[in-house]
Amino acid sequence: MNSFVLLPVTITNDYTLMTRQVRKQSAVGSSRELAPSEIQFADSTDYLLGGLLTLKNGRIDKYQFDEGYCKAAKVSNTSQDNFTFYYYNRDHLGNVRQVAKATRSKNGTIVQTMDYYPFGARLCDGTTDSNVQSRRYNGKEFDQMHGLNAYDYGARQYNPVLARWDRVDPLCEKYYSISPYVYCTNNPVNAIDPDGRIVYLRYRGENGKIVQFAFDPQNQQNIPNNSFVRDFVSAYNYNIENGGGENMFNAANDPNREYFVADANIYNPEKRGTAYDPQYGERIIKWESRKGLRFDGDKRQSPATRLEHEFDHAVDDARNGNAHRLRRREPAGPFVNKEEQRVIEGTESKTARANGEDIRRHHHGSVYDVKSSTSTEENWKFIRSLLNFVNGALQAQ
Numbered sequence: 001m002n003s004f005v006l007l008p009v010t011i012t013n014d015y016t017l018m019t020r021q022v023r024k025q026s027a028v029g030s031s032r033e034l035a036p037s038e039i040q041f042a043d044s045t046d047y048l049l050g051g052l053l054t055l056k057n058g059r060i061d062k063y064q065f066d067e068g069y070c071k072a073a074k075v076s077n078t079s080q081d082n083f084t085f086y087y088y089n090r091d092h093l094g095n096v097r098q099v100a101k102a103t104r105s106k107n108g109t110i111v112q113t114m115d116y117y118p119f120g121a122r123l124c125d126g127t128t129d130s131n132v133q134s135r136r137y138n139g140k141e142f143d144q145m146h147g148l149n150a151y152d153y154g155a156r157q158y159n160p161v162l163a164r165w166d167r168v169d170p171l172c173e174k175y176y177s178i179s180p181y182v183y184c185t186n187n188p189v190n191a192i193d194p195d196g197r198i199v200y201l202r203y204r205g206e207n208g209k210i211v212q213f214a215f216d217p218q219n220q221q222n223i224p225n226n227s228f229v230r231d232f233v234s235a236y237n238y239n240i241e242n243g244g245g246e247n248m249f250n251a252a253n254d255p256n257r258e259y260f261v262a263d264a265n266i267y268n269p270e271k272r273g274t275a276y277d278p279q280y281g282e283r284i285i286k287w288e289s290r291k292g293l294r295f296d297g298d299k300r301q302s303p304a305t306r307l308e309h310e311f312d313h314a315v316d317d318a319r320n321g322n323a324h325r326l327r328r329r330e331p332a333g334p335f336v337n338k339e340e341q342r343v344i345e346g347t348e349s350k351t352a353r354a355n356g357e358d359i360r361r362h363h364h365g366s367v368y369d370v371k372s373s374t375s376t377e378e379n380w381k382f383i384r385s386l387l388n389f390v391n392g393a394l395q396a397q
């Protein structure tokens, strides 16, 4: 019996053989920035900023950010574009399960829902338009152009029906026992790649797997090119250079104790959020590296300051176990408990002051999206000003 797979042999990395008019070259493997003179103003889709910014016919169509994207709603030559913001609801693997359109009321409108088989094929279409946007399994773009039907993971393409990669793992020499075409060591529901040292960063890697990186403050040259890792390293250096962050400094320089900083986004939605959450004998800090804290009207703290707050809990737990747990049970008015009071009045205030941010006198606040892990600036304001700037430059051409 013969079985074979038809491979799309005419496809090259930049898709130039497939189509004359639609360019996708910077969205895949060999990406490069387009020069302004290369932007086409008719029948074209161009990708800039590493594929995050999509231009259609020379005008902004869409901008992708971590939590979703925004789309230019009104395109005319005379007016500014209106940008509508859409947000993803993801599961623990980063799969986009819902897309919600931001509205002026507090509740968004669901515009797309998606379910998947374990290896990423669509289980069934939701009740809403499944063609709204193409970020799906593991948050990756599903490329349906000319029937390709593959997820774009950057270095490789993945076919969820075959459940295999279209080419070998670049690191396959390290794992002789595993086929270089196998996806997620055949464990797509939950896969962890453990490593080993002092402060471990746990996040979702290139191919959707959960990976760990041992952060060594003395060796910051060889860090993975991952946004969560970069957010952590900038927050660490920012706090310490400004004169705060003493607990994260102690944790990173204590060879006898292990700490884990996990990207809060790898957890289920209801278990996300920045918090010290020890479990299974591990001192785990869940951190939302792009969420600031707002309290008392419009007072603010950056993700970096919030991270130091959680490190204070973790270091205290490691050193004073029982006393730490007792303090958590002792009520303390607006601070909720004595442990929160100790942290908020102690290192949280010290680090916030060092970073030029606001001080709390209680344990309340709400979170919001910020521009970077060391900033208190709102992300949507930043994105909107960036896009208006780009549009201005395009119209000036």
Ligand SMILES: [Zn+2]
Pocket (backbone or CB within 6 Å): 309, 310, 313, 340, 343
């Ligand atoms: Zn706390």
